[in-house]
Amino acid sequence: MSIFFMNKPWLKIIGISEHAPFDMSEASISLINEAEFVFGGKRHLKLLGVGKKGRVWPIPFSVRPLLAKKNKNVVVLASGDPFWFGVGGTLSKYLEPTEWYCIPGPSIFSLVASRLGWRIEETVCLGLHNKPIEKLVNYSYDGQKIITLCKNETSVKKIRDWFANNRFGESDFFIFERLGGKNERVSHEKISKNLNLEVSLPVVVAIKVSGRTDLTTTAGLPDELFVHDGQITKKHMRAITMAELAPKPGELLWDLGAGSGSISIEWARLSDMNSVIAFERDRQRLKNMEQNICKFGLDDQVEIILADLPDIPNKLRIPDAVFIGGGVSEKLLKKIWSLSKPNSRIVVNSVTLEAEQLLLKWKFLKGGSLTRINLSTADKIGEKMGWRSSMPILQWSIIK
Structure with missing residues (x-):
């Protein structure tokens, strides 16, 4: 068992409010006074009046100036809770936990919730200051409470316009400016x-x-929500496929022959921590996929690669799951098997007899499960009703 001892870490991360320094603890003030260097945004440094030892973060943001001061006595100022959509999470990627000491302040989400009387555990908290605005589509349900950070005035307008343009005109919209400070406005x-x-x-x-x-x-979005040319994993089949892929938060999917990107979108929507690399060779389908991904605000989670399978670029992140929805071949299966890691899931859907023969062979060689799926929907036959069947699909699923 490892135990972390905070033995005089060189970096102190301090969360502050708009009312700083008047609402800060003596411990926080003392750490700032003793520091050789204080990093923060212009607004933070001005609030604390740190003078010549202040260091403004560069634009674009970089931690290099901070890391250059390693083992000096350094303070980083952040808004509210540094580890909730804050700089703390970024710095932790470059440092060991024993290198910093943090004094968090009340998060902006806590301040807003306390003003409105909202339970934070029942509220969606987002950081749309660096995410696509369209991501709101995945959280906007009747009665849902949402608090989101904004980058600037333009972001506020885009969020308001998004709700107005998506039939949420009766929603309550609150704007909090300089919350917690003497110039606070709601x-x-x-x-x-x-x-x-x-x-x-x-x-x-x-x-x-x-x-x-x-x-x-849940998985199984209506087909009508996607721009496609007919090459799409249909709603019910998509739900079955997602059950076999069994996504978990933080996992990476390779979507091979992604078409409209419907599987990629279903995977990414399940968790903000999920990611996808989608492969497609047809340029028009690739454009359709880009449009669909943008619609759901998943640009930051789905990477699209123009590729003619079985050719796959080198040095890609190794996936936790692989889906082959089109273009399956012996060469592709061999490549995926060699690249995939132990315990990864591989799911292949096929409709052709040639693909069925191939999957039967791989079932015999590697194991896994084969499922034949026949879906039928009620439809008019003259003046009466009958069952109209879609093409049967053979699905091979295996955990390596």
Whole structure:
């Protein structure tokens, strides 16, 4: 068992509010006074009046100036809780836990929730200051409470417009400016109403959603939500396939022959920590996929690669699961088997007789399960009703 001892770490990470330094502890003030260097945004450094030892973060953001001061007495100032959508999480990628000591402040989410009387555990907290606005589609359900960080005035307007354009006009929209400081301002109006969107930074918005959506939180989204040319894993088959892929938070999927990207989207929507590398050779389908991914705000989770299978670029991250929805071949299966790691899941769907023969062979060689899936839907036959069958699909699924 390992035990961390905080023996005089060189870095101190201190969360502050807009009311700093008046609401800060003596311990925090003392650490800042003793520091040789203090890193932070211009606003943070000005609030604390750190003078010549202040160091403003570079644009674009980089931790290199901080790491160059390693083993000096350094303080980093951050807004609220540094490890909730803050700089703390970024710094932890480069440092060992024994290298820093953190004094967090109340998060902006806590401050907003306390103003509105919302339970944080029942509220979706997002950081849309560096994420696609369209990601809201995955959280906007009637009655849902959402608090999101914003980068600037433009972000506030885009969020408001997104709700207005997606039939959520009766939602309550709150704007919090310089929350916790002497110049704090809170505005509230329905999305459909006019609201002053000229704001002061930092700014955060909260939304109590009112409106209906066709989306669900489970796999099997309606086919009509995707732009496609007919080459798409259909709704029910998609739900079955996702059950076999069995995604877990933080996992990576390779979607081979991704087509419209429907499987990639279903995988990424299940967790913000999930990621996908989608392979497609047809340029028009690739464009359709890009449009679909953008619609769901998943640009930051899905990487698209133009590739003619079985050719796969080198030095890609090794996946936790692989789905082959089209273009299966002996060469491709051999390549995937050699590249995939132990305990990864591999799922292949096929409709052709040639592909069936190949999957029967691999079932005999490697094991796994073979499932023949026949889906039929009720449809009109003249003046009466009957069953209209889709092409049967053979699915091979295996844990390596």
